[in-house]
Every structure is written in structure tokens, then in C-alpha cells.
Amino acid sequence: MGKLKNKTFFHxxxxxxxxxxxxxQCMRYCPTKAIRVKNSKxxxxxxxxxxCGECLRVCEQNAIVPITTSSADINKFxxxxxxxxxxxxxxxxxxxxxxxxxxxxxxxxxxYVYDEAWMCEMTSMAIEKYLGxxxxxxxxxxxxCPVVVRLIQKLFPSLCKxxxxxxxxxxxxxKNLREQLSQKHDLKKKDIGIFHITPCSAKLVSINHPExxxxxxLDGALSIQEIYNEIMMILKKSTEPHLMDVQNRISxxxxxxxxxxxEIRGLKSSLAVSVSGVHDTIRILEDVEAGKLKNIEYLExxxxxxxxxxxxxxxxxxxxxKSNALRLIKTFGGKKKVDENLFMNLYxxxxxxxxxxxxxxxxxxxxxxRSKAIKKIQQIDRIFKKLPKIDCGLxxxxxxxxxxxxVVRNEAKMEKxxxxxxxxxxx
Amino acid sequence: MSTVAVLSQTFxxxxxxxxxxxxxxxxxxxxxREIGINANVIRRVxxxxxxxxxxxxxxxxxxxxxxxxxxxxxxxxxxxxxxxIEDITxxxxxxxxxxxxxxxxxxxxxxxxxxxIKKNSDIFNIxxxxxxxxRLKLTxxxxxxxxx
Numbered sequence: 001m002g003k004l005k006n007k008t009f010f011h012x013x014x015x016x017x018x019x020x021x022x023x024x025q026c027m028r029y030c031p032t033k034a035i036r037v038k039n040s041k042x043x044x045x046x047x048x049x050x051x052c053g054e055c056l057r058v059c060e061q062n063a064i065v066p067i068t069t070s071s072a073d074i075n076k077f078x079x080x081x082x083x084x085x086x087x088x089x090x091x092x093x094x095x096x097x098x099x100x101x102x103x104x105x106x107x108x109x110x111x112y113v114y115d116e117a118w119m120c121e122m123t124s125m126a127i128e129k130y131l132g133x134x135x136x137x138x139x140x141x142x143x144x145c146p147v148v149v150r151l152i153q154k155l156f157p158s159l160c161k162x163x164x165x166x167x168x169x170x171x172x173x174x175k176n177l178r179e180q181l182s183q184k185h186d187l188k189k190k191d192i193g194i195f196h197i198t199p200c201s202a203k204l205v206s207i208n209h210p211e212x213x214x215x216x217x218l219d220g221a222l223s224i225q226e227i228y229n230e231i232m233m234i235l236k237k238s239t240e241p242h243l244m245d246v247q248n249r250i251s252x253x254x255x256x257x258x259x260x261x262x263e264i265r266g267l268k269s270s271l272a273v274s275v276s277g278v279h280d281t282i283r284i285l286e287d288v289e290a291g292k293l294k295n296i297e298y299l300e301x302x303x304x305x306x307x308x309x310x311x312x313x314x315x316x317x318x319x320x321x322k323s324n325a326l327r328l329i330k331t332f333g334g335k336k337k338v339d340e341n342l343f344m345n346l347y348x349x350x351x352x353x354x355x356x357x358x359x360x361x362x363x364x365x366x367x368x369x370r371s372k373a374i375k376k377i378q379q380i381d382r383i384f385k386k387l388p389k390i391d392c393g394l395x396x397x398x399x400x401x402x403x404x405x406x407v408v409r410n411e412a413k414m415e416k417x418x419x420x421x422x423x424x425x426x427x
Numbered sequence: 428m429s430t431v432a433v434l435s436q437t438f439x440x441x442x443x444x445x446x447x448x449x450x451x452x453x454x455x456x457x458x459x460r461e462i463g464i465n466a467n468v469i470r471r472v473x474x475x476x477x478x479x480x481x482x483x484x485x486x487x488x489x490x491x492x493x494x495x496x497x498x499x500x501x502x503x504x505x506x507x508x509x510x511x512i513e514d515i516t517x518x519x520x521x522x523x524x525x526x527x528x529x530x531x532x533x534x535x536x537x538x539x540x541x542x543x544i545k546k547n548s549d550i551f552n553i554x555x556x557x558x559x560x561x562r563l564k565l566t567x568x569x570x571x572x573x574x575x
Contacts, residue, residue, distance in 0.1 A: 157466035289470055290452050290477035291543070295534070365463020370498040370569070373462040374432035405461075 010209040012051050012067045012201035017041050019063035024393040026055035026064060031278045032155070032363075036406070037396040047364060050150045051202040052278050052303050053312040066201035066313055069220030077193025077219065079185065082110040083173055084197035086117045086258040087308045088224055089328055090321040096235060098250050098328070104234040105197075108227070112181065117254025119173035121338050124253055124266035126166050126352040131269060131297055137162060139273070139288060139296040142263055144168040146206035147303040148281060149358060153211070156285045157360030164298075165354040167212065169257065170196050170203070172352055174217035196221040199311025200304065212354040223313035252332035258325045260307035263300045265334075272298040277305045366409065380404045388419040434458070434496040440480055442488040442509060445533075451492050452476040455503075462496065464569065471547040472501055472567055478540045479505040479563055485530060486510055487560065501567040503548075512555040519545065519553075 022040030034048035035055060042055075042063070056064045074080060082105045089098045098115065105113045131140060141162045143149060152159050167175075174194045182189045196203055198221045207216040256262030260276035273296050275284045281301045287293050304310035309321040316324070346352065366380075367373040383404040390400070395416040397403035406412035414420060436458070438451035456473045464472075476492060483490035487509025495502040512518045518525075519541050526536020545551040550566035 155460075158470035286453055286456070287449070289456065289473050290449060291474040292449070292477065360466055362463075362466060363460065366461050368463065370462060371432040374434045374496055374498065377434055377458060377461060378432075 010205055011044070011046060011049055012204040013044065013049070013053065013056060014065050014067060015042050015044060016063045016065050019061045021061055021063070023061070024396075024398075025058050025060065027396075027398045028391075028393055029054045029058045030398065031282060032151075033398050033402050035398065036411075037393070048154075050147050050154060051205050052147045052151075053200055053202065054278060056201075056312045066223060067204060068198075068201060068223050068226060068313075069195060069204070073220060074193060074195060074222075078191040079111045079181065079187055079193065080109070081112045081114060081177060081181065081192060081194045082197055083114050083116055083170060083177070083194055083218070085170070085199055085224075085308060086120065086255045086325070087199040087311060087314060087321070088197050089117075089255060090258055090309055090324040091224060091228065091314060091316045092231070092235060094324055094327055098255075100235060101231060104231045105227075107234045108230050112177075114173060114177055115250055115254075116169050116173050117251045117257070118337065119169040119176070120254035120257040120262075121251040121266065121336060122343060122346075123166065123169045123172060123352065124263065125336075125338060125343050126347055127164060127263070127298070128267055128269075129347055130164055130166060131267070135297075138294050139299040140164050141288070142298070142300045142302075143212070143354075143358075144257070144263060144300070145202075145302045145304075146211075147200075147202045147278075148301045149211055150205070150361075151281065151303070152285065153358060153361040154363050155282070156289055157362045159285060159288060160358045160360050162288070163358050165212070165357060166352045167354060169254075171213075171217050175351075178217060193219045195219060197224060197227060198222065199224055199308045199314045201313060202303070211358050212356050214355065224311075225313045225315055228315045250332050251337045252329045252334050253336065255325060255328045255332060258308050259322050260302055261300070262307065264298060267298065269297045271296050272300065274300040274302075274307075276302045276307050276310070278303050366405075376408050379408050383407055383414075386420065387417060390419075392419075394418055432498060434462075434494075436494045438492045438494070440483045440487075440490040440492065440507070442484060442486070442490070442507070444484060448480060448484045449477060452480055455492075455494055458494070458496070459501070464501070468501070468567055468569065472503065475544045475547045475565055475567075476503060476505075478544050479503070479565075481535065482540050482561075483507045483509070485526065485535060490560075499569050501569065503563070503565040503567075505563040505565075506560065507562075508560040511557040511559050511561055512553075513557050515553060515555060 020041050022037050024037050026042055027035040027037055032048045032050055034045045036043050089101055102113045143163050177194060178189055178192055181192055196218050203221045207218045207221060210216045253266040256265045261274040264272035264274050275281055281303055306318050306322055310318040365373055366376040384401055387400040395403050397406050397412055407414055452473055455476050456469055459469045487507035490507030493504040517523055521542045522538040524536045524538035530536040548565040549568045552564035555561040
């Protein structure tokens, strides 16, 4: 670490060193081995981090802090819009309906609220259409989870071209909204602030550093955790559902996007697979890279367990939330609420399409010079053989293999291994 | 003067072991990534290694993959002791397969293994003795013109 060349990676997670006690928990769980502990403090390697939030889940000191948009940044805008993820609807028990939650958001002070679920259904149709037209290379991989996109760029760069070039619902919804609201209320586009209410902080990465367009259509993101209490207070006060023009537009197919399998539920294809959780996602992408899954048409990968309801910045237990979402799907039905003609019109105009394709951003190699890199691999092997192989993490690297790599990369010193010292003293 | 860097590793494959199949291909992929090999080459090697490995698992008793990396090329040698291939020309035909009904039900044996391996490697060499075993020698070039 320390010698990072690419300084442009934005991250939605930071470590509060006043709270961090250097317990190595986050380091052990990090799926890309991006964390090291130095001088009893955890440090994230920005080049390796994919913002999955695994560290956030396991830290018992609350020392890992998600970055979301500050209220000062929100209040800079004249007209503020809330665009909640469908996950929000699953967070308040079984008797609270989406329109009540949307009304509560209005009461908090948002000038406008928009139900993304409708746009999710629209996106499902765009995916369906794309799958029907593009079958040369399979499986096509979902673009919804920004962490999966980054994981593919870094760990599976050859699969970048399999990512479906269709923006996720939150972006398309914001694009559409800004257009509509600026006309309706005679506002300048830059005066409208559209904020996603998100179950994870990774969305902030795709907002600040979008991979497939110049600028995100969203202006920021707030976490469900941050806004939960305020919504709860309003729901407590009035149990009367506010009458809003949303009830008839809320889509069961759309709400489904909150849970793993939701994206493919709306598809006609039976050859679609949904995977959730970071380790299972990595495993299936390995299979895709080895050419094992060519008979599958569409692959939905979501980095959080059970999909977005398992996001690290949610409040409700993910199993309960999943059950709530399933009940809502049943209530609102699987019938399409989107007008086919409107959809086709937008699709033909390329309204859903990426502006730019996803570019590979592979992890740094051991050495730029291939000969040196090969020699370094052999060196790593030699060092690894001498290590205790119990992956204790006391050296500050997540496991013995990575420690050997760190030594060869000149980022750790051999003496850091306390067992190594012992062995040598005995001799 | 320093000698040319060569990395050699051997992975064992057990015939009939579908459970652990794919592990060597995965390990090879990780090594190539650390060396900083181009993503497309990695994908081609991963596909070839996996297909070759599956052939050993399906048709042979025992085999091994030998990986050799030099600054200019990657060499994969897959050798097994097994039934061997009776007619190589026939085996190289896309769609031709001697897989059993059970294997096909599991999604294997589409008859694309060898053609796929050939398609993904720059130099493809096969030698088989019926009743004894098969040896594949695959070369992937790292410089100059390579397959896409």
C-alpha cells in the first residue's frame, strides 16, 4: 500500500481510527483482501476495495463508517426529490403500505417522492427486449448492483462485455424525473436534487464515479438507517393512509427488485439464475469465466445476502424484510402496469442504454515486467512454505498467503510473523 | 546474468471426481492474474484448462495438468491414463461425443470440449493411444498476434 497509482477510486466506506481497535475482524472478512492492520489500526487499500460493505457488517466497534450525502449538500437544492429503493417498503412491518411510506417522506420535507418500483418494471422489460436481441455471448450479467460491476472490472475483467448495457432503475428513474419535473414546475435542471434512499452505501460510488456515463442522474444518496426514525415518527402519528397518486402505479414486479431473484421474476426466460452474497457471486463469476454457464441466458448477481433487503444500511432483519417484500409482491400482483407503447418508444430512443461501456480495471499485477512477476510468484511460494499457515492475522495481513505476497511487494516485513520469529529462535 | 524466469506447477486430477473439478482451472486463473496476464488470455486459458480437466474427470482414471509460464508464453500439458481416444479426427468434430446418457443429463458431454480447447489455444497438440491415455499440449502466446 502507500504507492497507489490510481487515486481516482472513490469509496463509500471509511475507517474511524478513533474507534478502530485493530481487532483484524474486518480484514479477515474482506473478500478482496483489501484491508491490512498497521499499528493497531485497519487501513483500506483503495485500489482493491470494491465497496461491498462486508467490513461494515462485522465491525463490532462501529469503526467502519459509510459515507452518504450530508443534509447540507441536500439543502443546496431548491427542489428536493426522494427516490427510495423498493427495499424501503419492506422495512416497516406488514401493515404499512408503500403509499404511507411515500407520504411520510413528503411530510419529512421532500418536495416530491417517486416510486422506483414502477421503473423497475420498465427496466425488466428493457432487459427482456435486450435478451431477445443479443444472444452471441452468454450469460448476460445484470448491471444493477454497483459492487458487482466493480467486482467484474477488477477481478473478472474479461467479463465486462457480458454486463447488460442497460442502466439500473434508479438512474433511469432520476433521468426521467428531472426531465418531467423541470418542465412541470418550470425549474432549472440543476436546481432539482434527486436523492436515492439506499440500503447500501455502494450506490454513492456509482453516483460519484459512474462507470457507464459521464455524470450520474442522481445527486446523492441517503441510507435507510438515516431516515428510518423520522419516517417511523410520522407513521406513528397518523395511521391514516394519505391519498396519493401512487397506489395504482405501484408494481409487484418492481417491488420484487428488493430481493434476490426479483430482477428475473419478471422475465419470460426460464434460463435465468439469481445469485446473492459476495462469496457466491465470486464463485459463479469464476464459473462464467471458465465457460461453464454458457447455457444460461441471464445472471442476476447481488452482492448482499438475499439481495438488496440484506443491505448493510437497512434496519429490519433481512429475513423479516424479505417476507414483507414477498407479501407486498402478492398484494400488488404480477400484472404489468407499464404501458407497452410508452416503453417501446423509450427503448427505441435508447433511453435505458449505457452511455459508455464498462471498462476493465484489473487489480495491479505483482510486477509490470512479466519476468519479474513470474520470479515474484516463485518467491511468494518459497516464503509461504516457511509460514505457519494458520492465518492468525497478527502480522496485519489477512492470511499467510497474502502476507507472503505483501512481503514480496515490499509492503510487509518478515519479522511481523510472530511464529516465524519463534521458529528461528529455536534453530 | 539472470536466467529466464519460468514458473512450473502441477495439479492432479482424479477421474470421476466431479465434486472438485474446476479447482485447478481456478488456481491457474489466479496465478495468471497476479502475473498481470491480459484478461482475454486468462479467459482463454481458463476455458481450455476447465474443458481439458473435465475430459479427464469424465473419461480417465487419473491425470494431471502441468502449467508452465515463461515471459513469452503459457504452456498447458494435460496428460491422463485412461481409455484414450479411438479416432481423434472424429473427436475433434463439434458435437461428437462418447459421453454416457448420465453424463449428458448432468449437462456434460455436448461434444464441444476438444473443439473448444482448440479454438481457445494458439497451438494445439494432441496425442492419444487407445486404451492407454491422452496427452494434450496447449500453447498460449503472450506476445505478438494472439487469438481474440
